[in-house]
Amino acid sequence: MISPLLPISGSNDQDIEASPSPKKQISNVTVCSRFRPLNSKERKDHGGQVCVRRIDDETFVFKDEKEEESTFSFDKVFYEDSLQADVYEFIALPIVRDVVNGVNGTIITYGQTGAGKTYSMEGPNVLESDDMKKGLLPRVVDGLFEHLASAGDSIKYEITLSMVEIYMEKVRDLFDLSKDNLVIKQNKGHEMLVSGVTEASELLLLPSLSGKIDSFVRHRRSFAKPTCKMVSFERLFFKCVSHVLILRLNLQAGIQNRAVGETRIHIIMLLKGRTGKLVLVDLAGSEKVEKTGAEGKLLEEAKTINKSLSALGNVINALTCSSSKSNHIPYRDSKLTRLLQDALGGNSRTALICCCSPSTSNSSETFSTLRFGTRAKHIKTSPTAKRIVDAETGARWNAVDVPTKVESVERILAEMKLSPTAPKKDDDHHERILTKVRFQGLKMLFSENYNAVE
Ligand SMILES: Nc1ncnc2c1ncn2[C@@H]1O[C@H](COP(=O)(O)OP(=O)(O)OP(=O)(O)O)[C@@H](O)[C@H]1O
Secondary structure, three states: OOOOOOOOOOOHHHHHHHOOOOOOOOOEEEEEEEOOOOHHHHHHHHHEOOOOOOOOEEEEEEEOOOOEEEEEOOOEEEEEOOOHHHHHHHHHHHHHHHHHOEEEEEEEEOOOOOOHHHHHHHHOOOOOOOOOOOOOOHHHHHHHHHHHHHHOOOOOEEEEEEEEEEEOOEEEEOOOOOOEEEEEEEEOOOEEEEEEEOOOOOOOOOOOOOOOOOHHHHHHHOOOOOOOOOOOOOHHHHHHHHHHHHHHHHHHHHHHOOOOOOOOOOEEEEEEEOEEEEEEOOOOOOOOHHHHHHHHHHHHHHHHHHHHHHHHHHHHHHHHHHHHHOOOOOOOHHHHHHHOOEEEEOOEEEEEEEEOOOEHHHHHHHHHHHHHHHHHHOOOOOOOOEEEEEEOOOOOEEEOOOOOOHHHHHHHHHHHOOOOOOOOOOHHHHHHHHHHHHHHHHHHHHHHHHHHHH
């Protein structure tokens, strides 16, 4: 069920308040490994030798530099023939659904430089519309909009996008480069936020866009701003799709602003709705400093990056150490761990993609990435839906439990049907009433939205 943005009112909703809210189960961080195809250098210089032997979709045998074999298991293993769509469906789609329902989500790519982190996260670029190549980011943006729209009874939803990079332990705003040392804070709900970060905001949406966004993007790449008024379903669709595209253009603009050259940086994208927050993190390469061959300023950058990745490892160790329940978790040791505090130790459904080269020439870095992933697998998080306060009545709801106006009507009709005192009606009759009520409800909500947006 989708949570609406409009305040909920009416006696019907009051009845539903009493119904118990389902509790979310404790869940692990989802950890996957992904092996990219061998590149031409690995094929040429190392005879195309690989360090991984597939057992099944969750398990493989890894051969280290000393030819010793160990078996690794993850929630899912994506081998070199895996599709971008498979990665999205397994890792991101459940998180996107949860975010729409008020549960925060985080997706992190980890691995050495050149292992496929950016390819997994972005694909060739975020405006890519080829389904074989499109990465997680554009799919997540499309998926968020599609899920919000497909409910039909959800009306108005604001999505804001922020992008920051962590460079030399400073959080820089990728939409406003003058903000180059933003402060990370924790709000009353123990949620981490970047204070003063620029939020590109898009106000949305309505009818189902399923399958139509990419064909639109393919044909209207140069489209910049929505200009039409919401007067018909077609135009409404046009307006919604243009918002998706603008969001993708914003992403592209932020990505173009990030530090360039040899610099290794962490990139963090935050998509926020009224209820859930989705954080996508493309970490800097995890290789050892010596392997980078860096000198001078680049060496300093590499050391700072490795310090923050070590801090991430320490946080994971502290969280997974059995005696650490009462222990101090060193989130404050780096900006990265501070920003990921709620993703790792709190209220978030989190997925980690360990990106690896399959070549024996990189087996030492691959081994360290796989060990990092194995450790992260033991983190427990307890994501719960956010509480929403009804502006009119002050009633509090879990975002996942908030009934829409239309759903309220459905529940009442269903209850009437079940009630022993209710007059017995045939199913067709009941369906006809339901359809009419739905139509009336949507008509009313469409017009409310029209006024609000225009
Ligand atoms: N699954 C894949 N299928 C095909 N090509 C891939 C895949 N993963 C990565 N590549 C290619 O490998 C190269 C390196 O990938 P990518 O830039 O994503 O690495 P990275 O881990 O993000 O490195 P960096 O830390 O430098 O950002 C790119 O040319 C990319 O297109």
